[in-house]
Structure formats: structure tokens, C-alpha cells
Amino acid sequence: MARAFTPKVITANHLIEGDVIYLTATDTWSRDLAEAELITDEAHAQLRLLDAQSQAATVVGAYLADAVSGDAGPEPTHFREEFRRTGPSNYAHGKQEALAHV
Amino acid sequence: MYKYNEFDAAFLAERNAQFRAQVERRIDGSLTEDEFKPLRLMNGLYLQLHAYMLRVAIPYGTLNSAQMNQLALLAEKWDKGYGHFTTRQNIQFNWPKLSDVPDMLDALAEVGMHAIQTSGNTIRNVTADHFAGAAADEIEDPRPVAELIRQWSTDHPEFQFMGRKFKIAVGGGAKDRAVLKAHDLAVRVVQNDAGEIGYQILIGGGLGRTPMIGKVINDFLPRADLLPYLEAVVSVWNQIGRRDNKYKARIKITLHEHGMDDIRARVDARFALIKPTFQGADQELFSEIEAYFAAPDFRTDSTAVFSTAYKTDPVFRSWVDTNLAEHRQDDHAIVTISIKKHGATPGDASAEQMRVMADLAAKYGYDELRISHEQNVILPHVHKSDLPAIHAKLKQHGLGTANIGLISDIIACPGMDYCALATARSIPVAEQLATRFDELKLEHDIGHLQIKISGCINACGHHHVGHIGILGLDRAGVENYQITLGGDATWSAAVGERAGPGFAYDEIIPAVERIVSAYLDIRSTPDETFLETYRRVGLAPFKAALYPEAQKKVA
Amino acid sequence: MTVIVTDTGFGPDTWTAGYEGNTALDLPSDTNPVELVEQLDADVQMIRINFPSFADGRGFTIARQLRLSGYTGHIRAYGHVIADQYAMARRSGFDDVEISEDLAARQPETQWLARANWQQHNYQSRMRGGSPAAA
Numbered sequence: 064m065a066r067a068f069t070p071k072v073i074t075a076n077h078l079i080e081g082d083v084i085y086l087t088a089t090d091t092w093s094r095d096l097a098e099a100e101l102i103t104d105e106a107h108a109q110l111r112l113l114d115a116q117s118q119a120a121t122v123v124g125a126y127l128a129d130a131v132s133g134d135a136g137p138e139p140t141h142f143r144e145e146f147r148r149t150g151p152s153n154y155a156h157g158k159q160e161a162l163a164h165v
Numbered sequence: 166m167y168k169y170n171e172f173d174a175a176f177l178a179e180r181n182a183q184f185r186a187q188v189e190r191r192i193d194g195s196l197t198e199d200e201f202k203p204l205r206l207m208n209g210l211y212l213q214l215h216a217y218m219l220r221v222a223i224p225y226g227t228l229n230s231a232q233m234n235q236l237a238l239l240a241e242k243w244d245k246g247y248g249h250f251t252t253r254q255n256i257q258f259n260w261p262k263l264s265d266v267p268d269m270l271d272a273l274a275e276v277g278m279h280a281i282q283t284s285g286n287t288i289r290n291v292t293a294d295h296f297a298g299a300a301a302d303e304i305e306d307p308r309p310v311a312e313l314i315r316q317w318s319t320d321h322p323e324f325q326f327m328g329r330k331f332k333i334a335v336g337g338g339a340k341d342r343a344v345l346k347a348h349d350l351a352v353r354v355v356q357n358d359a360g361e362i363g364y365q366i367l368i369g370g371g372l373g374r375t376p377m378i379g380k381v382i383n384d385f386l387p388r389a390d391l392l393p394y395l396e397a398v399v400s401v402w403n404q405i406g407r408r409d410n411k412y413k414a415r416i417k418i419t420l421h422e423h424g425m426d427d428i429r430a431r432v433d434a435r436f437a438l439i440k441p442t443f444q445g446a447d448q449e450l451f452s453e454i455e456a457y458f459a460a461p462d463f464r465t466d467s468t469a470v471f472s473t474a475y476k477t478d479p480v481f482r483s484w485v486d487t488n489l490a491e492h493r494q495d496d497h498a499i500v501t502i503s504i505k506k507h508g509a510t511p512g513d514a515s516a517e518q519m520r521v522m523a524d525l526a527a528k529y530g531y532d533e534l535r536i537s538h539e540q541n542v543i544l545p546h547v548h549k550s551d552l553p554a555i556h557a558k559l560k561q562h563g564l565g566t567a568n569i570g571l572i573s574d575i576i577a578c579p580g581m582d583y584c585a586l587a588t589a590r591s592i593p594v595a596e597q598l599a600t601r602f603d604e605l606k607l608e609h610d611i612g613h614l615q616i617k618i619s620g621c622i623n624a625c626g627h628h629h630v631g632h633i634g635i636l637g638l639d640r641a642g643v644e645n646y647q648i649t650l651g652g653d654a655t656w657s658a659a660v661g662e663r664a665g666p667g668f669a670y671d672e673i674i675p676a677v678e679r680i681v682s683a684y685l686d687i688r689s690t691p692d693e694t695f696l697e698t699y700r701r702v703g704l705a706p707f708k709a710a711l712y713p714e715a716q717k718k719v720a
Numbered sequence: 721m722t723v724i725v726t727d728t729g730f731g732p733d734t735w736t737a738g739y740e741g742n743t744a745l746d747l748p749s750d751t752n753p754v755e756l757v758e759q760l761d762a763d764v765q766m767i768r769i770n771f772p773s774f775a776d777g778r779g780f781t782i783a784r785q786l787r788l789s790g791y792t793g794h795i796r797a798y799g800h801v802i803a804d805q806y807a808m809a810r811r812s813g814f815d816d817v818e819i820s821e822d823l824a825a826r827q828p829e830t831q832w833l834a835r836a837n838w839q840q841h842n843y844q845s846r847m848r849g850g851s852p853a854a855a
């Protein structure tokens with residue numbers, strides 16, 4: 064039996080900056096997971112992934128990552144995605160640094 | 166040490182111009198991402214979890230103060246003020262932008278450095294014994310050979326798109342400090358009964374998913390046959406190595422599947438074809454290279470200052486006893502600077518620390534620095550009278566930790582904090598272990614004990630050959646750490662045995678503590694090292710300490 | 721139609737005898753060069769080696785083995801070879817590269833000509849005491 068589809072977001076790295084980005088419902092890329100489009104339909108997910116992968120001039124390595132709906136938008140379900148949206152744990156670098164400057 | 170000639174400089178300028186154009190061609194669509202990726206990798210550029218990462222080669226681990234200062238400049242100008250020394254004598258910058266990398270490479274070229282073939286399915290940066298040219302047990306300095314191999318392998322037209330990477334290490338001492346047996350190919354300088362110097366060649370070593378210990382393919386290769394022989398080995402493997410499965414592509418699997426006799430016969434046949442293409446220019450080049458590595462003019466002076474400080478200053482004494490190694494010159498010493506301050510990231514040095522080390526090398530160390538696969542920095546030639554001043558300066562900059570070879574001198578790969586391939590973190594585990602054993606104030610009593618941590622099966626943290634190896638895995642979406650015991654990274658190399666089921670992130674520190682206290686209980690004398698004890702008693706008593714619950718059930 | 725790349729840029733295919741007769745061979749990348757050399761017919765003037773993907777570098781080893789064994793006829797790299805590999809192909813013993821029109825459009829002639837200086841900056845010829853151009 065095929066496994067039931069779990070909600071996803073589309074994420075990638077920016078071609079020039081190299082940092083983590085997420086595809087939003089309005090077809091832009093955001094650096095904040097909370098702004099990502101949470102996709103709950105499998106067919107739609109595949110279409111959106113093709114959209115993302117066709118943007119080779121902007122992004123690298125687009126893929127579908129598991130997420131769940133949280134109070135402020137999508138949240139990761141796996142620790143790898145938690146690190147990607149935050150930054151490394153040995154220094155306050157990466158996205159957590161950008162947030163600290165806001 | 167080696168100085169770039171006009172050819173090297175022109176080659177590097179051309180190569181960097183090519184890479185600058187490749188970046189532009191990726192952006193304008195001439196190159197697809199699939200095509201660009203191997204090209205950026207063969208120039209040391211990865212895309213990691215949070216950013217690009219530039220891996221710069223420190224060929225055979227040797228650099229001078231100007232080069233170290235330039236690394237500090239890169240760290241400050243294009244990164245976040247630090248660099249990470251790796252287990253393959255490279256330094257990694259974790260935060261560059263793609264558009265800045267061509268400028269970074271040009272800056273490196275100013276001091277004769279590059280990032281060529283630090284990644285990709287090519288012959289990788291050649292590594293060597295980090296005490297080369299200084300160690301008391303050395304037959305011959307292995308660096309001229311390593312430099313010759315660097316030049317031969319650089320941009321080798323046949324070997325840029327192989328089935329997988331190919332790692333070469335060179336050693337020249339009685340002791341192996343370069344983990345020779347864990348390399349695809351190892352060159353060991355040896356001397357035959359007639360007193361001639363030649364090379365023993367090992368192939369098929371490697372860690373990763375299927376760890377294997379390298380085996381001898383040629384016991385004594387005459388000096389002039391080295392390059393044609395290496396070319397024959399790599400050429401045979403490039404042709405018959407498997408390309409259907411990346412986990413079966415390395416030469417260790419080719420060797421395992423074909424057997425040594427078959428591989429040796431193929432290599433010998435190909436060697437016969439290749440040898441006539443080398444007509445002696447390589448040997449002339451070798452002599453030129455050798456001249457660059459002539460030992461410095463070691464100064465002679467009284468060592469009284471050293472003796473006094475050793476007697477009167479216990480902190481200095483502890484550092485001397487732990488971090489110094491025997492130099493071939495009696496009144497000199499080899500200083501290993503620990504980049505493993507308790508609680509800090511193993512192998513990370515700030516730009517300021519890099520400059521301090523560069524200054525020390527320029528002032529006291531004949532302008533030489535080395536990087537070890539253990540992720541530490543070495544001043545290979547220091548007159549003993551300068552040791553107190555060096556130690557004082559190191560202490561001021563968080564570089565005075567006296568822990569070389571001890572339990573807090575941990576090898577750790579970047580793991581899930583940076584690496585896109587990781588299955589779990591390694592850095593925080595290393596930080597916590599070092600902090601814990603520092604609190605216990607036991608590490609000098611425990612003695613020589615190497616912990617090595619990898620964040621995935623690729624084993625960049627050499628966990629298989631750690632006395633205690635830790636491998637971070639993802640078990641159903643949770644970090645889980647597997648322990649192996651009894652690994653050995655020296656000439657008596659051994660792959661560690663798996664101790665049993667893994668431990669959760671918050672269980673791994675106490676688990677290691679249980680292993681260590683078991684060792685303290687069962688060692689026959691305080692001089693018996695962990696590895697000696699392990700070899701004497703085997704896995705069972707450690708297993709009992711690790712899994713007390715299982716013991717109770719059996720009882 | 722395909723495009724033939726040489727040191728002077730793009731051109732048409734001048735090999736008109738095809739690959740059916742006994743003067744030419746069309747080889748896959750997993751060809752064993754040792755057996756190939758043993759069985760090589762003296763009539764062969766053209767050997768074309770396929771690159772199914774630019775990442776499959778076995779073709780470089782095949783060409784080099786042919787040259788080391790004394791084959792002096794034409795060797796052509798065919799398929800997914802990128803401009804960045806042109807120098808490697810020439811240095812390994814290929815005479816030219818045959819690419820699709822699509823690839824030629826994406827990587828135009830200037831990008832290939834940029835690598836026509838393959839005889840310069842060549843560590844291999846230094847090691848082997850090669851031509852002065854490479855020294």
C-alpha cells in the first residue's frame with residue numbers, strides 16, 4: 064500500500080548566496096520557512112516541484128521537505144530541516160544570526 | 166618548503182580564470198547545475214546545509230606564515246572570521262557566496278595556494294605525515310614525493326571524471342602518522358637491504374560504509390617508477406572500477422572483487438605501457454623539489470631557559486609533557502598546538518588565532534607550520550629555549566590546551582551542523598565530551614585515548630579507527646550514536662568493533678563515561694593504554710559497562 | 721546533424737565512411753581497452769568513443785590506452801562532452817569531439833576555443849619532458 068501523503072514545503076538553496084530558501088504560494092522565494100506554501104496534495108506537490116526545479120537561474124537542489132502546520136506557518140518535522148531553518152548549533156550563525164539582528 | 170615556479174603560477178592563474186568563467190557560464194545557463202557541480206567540486210566548492218563551503222588544500226599539511234596569514238584574511242574578508250581544519254589537511258570556509266569564490270581563489274593564488282581537487286571524483290589533495298622533515302624516526306622527508314604527486318595528479322586529463330574519489334597519502338617515518346592504511350593508495354618510503362630508498366605501495370584502504378585496511382601491492386618500488394606505477398593503478402581502476410553503485414566504486418571494492426593477484430597483473434601490464442612515457446623529466450623535477458625541502462639551518466643555543474621553566478612552572482610542564490614530540494635535533498622540539506580547547510569546536514581556528522600561529526612560526530619556527538589529520542596545528546621546528554615564550558603567547562589566545570593525544574583531543578567532522586550529507590551532529594558531542602572530561606580532571610590519568618566522531622557513514626571523522634569511535638545516525642527521525650571500540654589509526658591499523666545498540670543524543674556522553682571508567686578499573690597498570698587494555702581483555706567487559714540493563718536481565 | 725569540435729572551432733563532419741564497415745569502430749564507454757588493442761584490425765582508421773554522460777570519464781582512459789599501444793588513426797569523443805573537458809580529451813589522445821547541435825547552441829564555439837590552448841599549462845608534459853610549448 065502506498066504511504067499516505069504528508070504535507071510538504073518546497074525548499075532549496077539560493078544559487079548565489081547559497082542559503083536556505085522556501086517557495087511561497089505566490090511563487091516567490093522566502094528565507095523564512097513560516098512563509099512557505101504548505102502543500103497538502105500530492106499531485107500539486109509534484110507540479111510545484113517542477114516549477115521550482117525549472118528556476119535553475121535562481122535556485123539549486125529544490126526538493127520536497129516534510130512540514131506541519133504551526134501557529135505561525137509551516138514547521139519542520141525532522142531535525143535536519145530544523146537545522147536548515149535555524150543554523151548550526153556551535154555558533155549563532157546562519158538564519159538565527161539574521162533573526163537576532165532584526 | 167616548495168615555492169611555486171613560473172609554470173605553477175601561470176597554471177593556477179589560468180585555472181582560476183577558467184573557474185571564474187565557469188561561474189559566469191553557470192549563471193548565464195551555458196552550464197546546467199549537473200554540469201557545473203563536478204566543476205565546482207574539483208575546485209573545492211561544495212553546497213552545504215546553510216551555505217556554500219570552500220575547501221582549500223594544504224598539500225601534505227605544510228604552510229608558511231604568509232599562507233596562514235592569507236587564510237586569516239579569507240576568513241575575515243569573505244567568511245565569518247574562522248576556518249575549520251579537516252582530517253585531510255584541508256581548511257574549510259563555511260560561509261562564502263558563490264560570486265565571491267573566484268576572488269577568494271585569486272587571493273589564495275597570491276600565496277601559492279589553491280582549492281584544486283579537494284573534492285570531486287578525482288585524485289584528491291595528497292596528504293602526508295605532519296611531522297615530516299622533523300621527526301626523529303624518519304627515513305626520508307615524504308614531502309618531495311607528495312609534491313611530485315601533487316603536480317602529477319593536478320589536472321591529470323585521464324583522471325578528472327572517475328567513478329569516485331581517490332585519496333593518496335605519503336609517509337616517511339618508522340611510525341605511521343598519516344593513517345596510510347585508510348587510503349585508496351599509500352606510499353611509504355622504505356629502505357631495502359642494499360640501503361636504497363624506494364617505496365612500498367598499499368592500495369584499497371578506506372573507511373566509509375565498508376571500512377577496509379590497505380594491503381601491499383608492491384613491496385619495493387624503485388624511486389623512478391613511482392609516477393608510472395601510480396598512473397597504472399589509477400588507470401586500471403578508472404577502467405574497471407564499478408560505476409553502477411557509488412558505494413561500490415572505490416578501489417577497495419574493486420580490489421575485494423577482483424583479488425590482489427588480478428589487480429597486480431593488470432597494473433603490471435599497464436605499467437609496462439606507461440613507463441616509457443616517463444623519460445626522466447620527472448626525476449629531474451623531483452631533485453629540484455627535494456632542494457626546496459632541505460632542512461633549515463637549525464640554530465644551536467643553550468636550553469637552560471627551557472629546563473628552568475620546566476622545573477618551576479607546572480602548567481608549562483604539563484603542556485611540554487603532552488604537546489611536544491621528539492625532534493631529529495636534540496635541542497629542538499616539535500610543538501603541536503591544540504585546536505581542541507575544551508568545549509570548543511574541534512579544528513576551528515579564528516582569524517586572530519591563525520595570525521598568532523603565523524607570527525610564532527615566523528619568529529621562532531623557521532617559518533614553518535603543519536596541519537595534522539587530527540585537526541591540530543604544528544610548529545615542526547622549535548628550539549627548546551623558545552618554548553616558554555611560545556607557550557605564554559599560545560595561552561593568551563586560547564591555544565595553550567595541554568591535551569594532545571588525550572581524550573579531549575577529539576576528531577570530529579562537521580556533521581549535521583554544516584554537512585549536507587550528515588545523519589546527525591558530531592560537533593556538540595565532541596564539545597560536551599571534552600567539557601565533561603575536563604570537569605572530571607581525569608584526562609591526564611586516562612592517558613592516550615583517541616575519540617573520533619563522524620556525522621554519517623562516510624566517516625570523515627575516522628570513527629572506525631578511533632580507540633572509541635562514534636557514528637551519528639538518524640534512527641526514525643532522531644539522532645542516534647553508535648559506538649565502536651578498539652580502532653587503530655597507526656601502522657597496526659584496525660577497524661573498531663561495534664559495541665551494540667546505539668545511544669540517543671542525551672545518552673552518549675554518559676555512555677562514553679562508562680567505557681572510560683571500566684577501562685580505569687581494569688587496566689593492569691596506569692601505563693597500560695586504553696587500546697592495550699582493549700586488546701588484552703576484548704569487548705566483553707566494556708559491553709557490560711555500556712549496557713548494564715542487559716547484564717541484569719541475563720543474571 | 722552533429723558538430724565537430726577541433727582546435728580551430730566548430731566544423732562539419734568530414735568522416736563520410738560511416739561506422740558500419742571495417743575502417744571505423746563505434747565504441748561504448750565500458751569497452752575494455754586491453755582487449756580492444758589486442759583485436760584491433762589494421763584497417764581501422766577511425767575510432768569513435770561514446771560519452772553517455774560527461775561524468776563518465778572512462779573514455780579518456782580508453783583513448784590513452786589506444787595511443788600508448790601505438791594506434792595512430794583518428795580518435796573521436798562523441799556524445800555528452802562539455803567544453804570544459806576539451807583539453808582533457810585532446811591530452812588523452814582524442815583528435816576531436818562530436819557534439820549535438822543542442823549542446824553546441826548552449827555552449828557556443830567561443831567556450832570551446834577557450835580550451836584550444838590545451839598544450840599550455842600542462843603538468844603532464846612537464847613530467848614527461850614534453851614539447852617546449854608545455855614547459
Ligand code: SF4
Pocket residue numbers: 578579580581584585586587588619620621622623624625626
Ligand atoms: S562524515 Fe558524513 S557528516 Fe561528517 S563531514 Fe563526512 S559526509 Fe559530512
